[in-house]
Amino acid sequence: MESLKELYKIGSGPSSSHTIAPQRAMKLFLSKFSGISRLHVELYGSLSLTGKGHFTDHALIMAAGDIPCTVDFKNEAWEYDFPNGLIIYGYKSCETSDNDNTADNFDKDTVSWVVYSLGGGSIKVLGEDFDFQKNVYPHDSIEKIESYCYRKKWNFDDYVFSIEPELPEYLHGILKAMIDSVDRGLKTEGYLLGNMRIKRSAKKMYDSLSNLIDGFSDSVLRTRKLTTYAYATMEENASLGAVVTAPTCGSSGVLAACMYYYSKDRKYSAEKLVRALGVAGLFGNIVKTNATISGAEGGCQAEVGVACAMSAAAIAYLEGSDIDTIEYAAEIAMEHHLGLTCDPISGYVIIPCIERNAVATVRAFEAAHMAKFFLEHRKSIITFDMVVETMKYTGARIAVELRETSLGGLATAFSLKRENHYYNNGMLRATGMVDSSGRKQNQWVHYRRTGHLWQIGYYKDDVKNGPYIKIKAGGDIDSIEFFKMGKQTKISSLKQAIKHAFKMHEGQVRKGGSSPYILHPLETLGIAFSISPDNDTALAAAVLHDILEDTDETFENLEALFGDAAAVVAEETEDKSKSWDERKQATINYFKSDSASYEAKVVALSDKLANLRAISEDYAELGDKLWERFTEKNPKKHKAYYRDMCDALSALADKRAWKELNSLVDQLQV
Numbered sequence: 001m002e003s004l005k006e007l008y009k010i011g012s013g014p015s016s017s018h019t020i021a022p023q024r025a026m027k028l029f030l031s032k033f034s035g036i037s038r039l040h041v042e043l044y045g046s047l048s049l050t051g052k053g054h055f056t057d058h059a060l061i062m063a064a065g066d067i068p069c070t071v072d073f074k075n076e077a078w079e080y081d082f083p084n085g086l087i088i089y090g091y092k093s094c095e096t097s098d099n100d101n102t103a104d105n106f107d108k109d110t111v112s113w114v115v116y117s118l119g120g121g122s123i124k125v126l127g128e129d130f131d132f133q134k135n136v137y138p139h140d141s142i143e144k145i146e147s148y149c150y151r152k153k154w155n156f157d158d159y160v161f162s163i164e165p166e167l168p169e170y171l172h173g174i175l176k177a178m179i180d181s182v183d184r185g186l187k188t189e190g191y192l193l194g195n196m197r198i199k200r201s202a203k204k205m206y207d208s209l210s211n212l213i214d215g216f217s218d219s220v221l222r223t224r225k226l227t228t229y230a231y232a233t234m235e236e237n238a239s240l241g242a243v244v245t246a247p248t249c250g251s252s253g254v255l256a257a258c259m260y261y262y263s264k265d266r267k268y269s270a271e272k273l274v275r276a277l278g279v280a281g282l283f284g285n286i287v288k289t290n291a292t293i294s295g296a297e298g299g300c301q302a303e304v305g306v307a308c309a310m311s312a313a314a315i316a317y318l319e320g321s322d323i324d325t326i327e328y329a330a331e332i333a334m335e336h337h338l339g340l341t342c343d344p345i346s347g348y349v350i351i352p353c354i355e356r357n358a359v360a361t362v363r364a365f366e367a368a369h370m371a372k373f374f375l376e377h378r379k380s381i382i383t384f385d386m387v388v389e390t391m392k393y394t395g396a397r398i399a400v401e402l403r404e405t406s407l408g409g410l411a412t413a414f415s416l417k418r419e420n421h422y423y424n425n426g427m428l429r430a431t432g433m434v435d436s437s438g439r440k441q442n443q444w445v446h447y448r449r450t451g452h453l454w455q456i457g458y459y460k461d462d463v464k465n466g467p468y469i470k471i472k473a474g475g476d477i478d479s480i481e482f483f484k485m486g487k488q489t490k491i492s493s494l495k496q497a498i499k500h501a502f503k504m505h506e507g508q509v510r511k512g513g514s515s516p517y518i519l520h521p522l523e524t525l526g527i528a529f530s531i532s533p534d535n536d537t538a539l540a541a542a543v544l545h546d547i548l549e550d551t552d553e554t555f556e557n558l559e560a561l562f563g564d565a566a567a568v569v570a571e572e573t574e575d576k577s578k579s580w581d582e583r584k585q586a587t588i589n590y591f592k593s594d595s596a597s598y599e600a601k602v603v604a605l606s607d608k609l610a611n612l613r614a615i616s617e618d619y620a621e622l623g624d625k626l627w628e629r630f631t632e633k634n635p636k637k638h639k640a641y642y643r644d645m646c647d648a649l650s651a652l653a654d655k656r657a658w659k660e661l662n663s664l665v666d667q668l669q670v
Helices: 016-032 055-065 142-151 156-163 167-187 201-209 219-240 249-265 269-290 306-316 325-336 354-373 384-397 495-506 519-531 536-544 555-562 564-572 580-594 598-629 635-648 656-667
Strands: 010-012 038-044 069-073 085-091 110-119 122-124 243-246 428-434 439-449 453-460 463-474 477-482 485-488
Touching: 010 167, 010 598, 016 038, 016 055, 016 085, 016 122, 016 249, 016 269, 016 495, 038 055, 038 485, 055 069, 055 142, 069 555, 085 219, 085 428, 085 519, 110 477, 142 156, 142 269, 142 325, 156 167, 156 269, 156 306, 156 463, 167 201, 167 249, 201 453, 219 243, 219 249, 219 354, 219 453, 249 269, 249 306, 249 463, 269 306, 269 325, 269 384, 306 354, 495 519, 495 536, 495 555, 519 536, 519 598, 519 635, 536 555, 536 564, 536 598, 555 564, 564 598, 580 635, 598 635, 635 656
Parallel strands: 038 069
Antiparallel strands: 010 243, 038 085, 085 110, 110 122, 428 439, 439 453, 453 463, 463 477, 477 485
């Protein structure tokens, strides 16, 4: 068996198979091959079917860093003998056509890897032999390990640390990461990522526990604590927070909750908990070696079921049990998860995943105590190894639609009405629209804070095609990169404009939502770039366009800082002392006149298109309630205004952005 370091990994959620493994493969690929100028990835199996909800494409693009990367979700079978994997292509030449995004078009310098995502963030690269794939344990079954321990008069922890004497230091880091994931989850409010609009619950649940100390039994309080801790970790996982694979991200809440409970409530030492992690990891490793810990291969029995078994073994160890009782605890926990399906709604690791982790946490505790009680009166004839073999057999016979594909089960019993995604909590804003030619367009903005770095991007058609900005803590622009049909250009002239927009819009949110307001100027900038990529004045004005209207900035100061761009911003700024009708008519009249500059028209078109995308998307979810968020609540007036603005900006009718605006006006329901 492999090292427990290959079982326990710290990484970003929500899915070890879909985020940690692809990122790991990409980083290894780039360390192996130098001079790569462009990347293309094909996803197969569960990676393709639920990769959107699991943010697999985002994970790969982030791992690619500055190298343009396209991701193709291949909803088709592949020729390899593992159901879940990806192919990474890298090539060193940028001399390709604008639409050259497929493997078929790569030149002779292409290098590629076929990668299996094995579960728990583990990978297998065909044709490569890495150190993390080496076997370090001489035994591959609990029966063999027990026999060895009997001769040595050891418990399971003694066995683990005799094989890996350096492991305790590593597991101290794993324990800290588990505790931290629970702590963060208990303190954070808001919505989980995704268009399900699920509110975080762990903080409220935790706050309510103080009212349960009196009048409730110890078992009730313990149950509520354990489930709350599991919720905390899984809500962090669903929000792409750092968690520990135990054995996977999708089942990370079970063992983390148990460790937190024994650390904070039972006051066990870190040293004792580290030894318990060794015991838990041993049982997880047995399953990984002899069956699977991948939901795509074995259903959720391979994830939450294994997590429950690992946790039951850890709890039994912490409660002073011998190796027979520890094995029986793990066997009970695993046996009674046999056949559990993996059917996440819309591919998100939210429902049923979060609640399922909470349930398994309680079952792990019960299994550990039942094992001790049952063995006082009877001997079990079913061994853990038997259950693992059965789990592998069962997993192979679970229908594919119930193995992390979101094609059956709860995933189809409950379906989201909207195809478009709107992640209000800090990750991704996407709109799916149809342009005037009838072709589906995907426009999206994503933003992520990682440590001291904000990373913000505007992409089109899942390909980088707009500004991608890295902003250090405090607002210093690290880099701005524009991507146009896969070709990358760094631009420095916009740094101060973007920095100033961040400063002036700090703390503001979009009307009727909770996403940072700065996303709107950034999307406006991205559209302006698609219209006039070489017009620095228009681009600066695009990201600054709402500053005079919506902040306390003065024209004089803006002009001193940005010169001609300030004049363009003033052209596009409305006089809010006037009524809605007066403001809108004045804007229409101005842009119909010869006074409006070309730059102002570019900014106005970009602004109106960004606004109408948001309106069209939100109307799909809210219907007529949408109009209640506006000063003017008559939808017919809004449509008339956008129609008049589209006509006023007809000088740009040859631009794709104008055609999209025209199409959206026609589609607007009033």
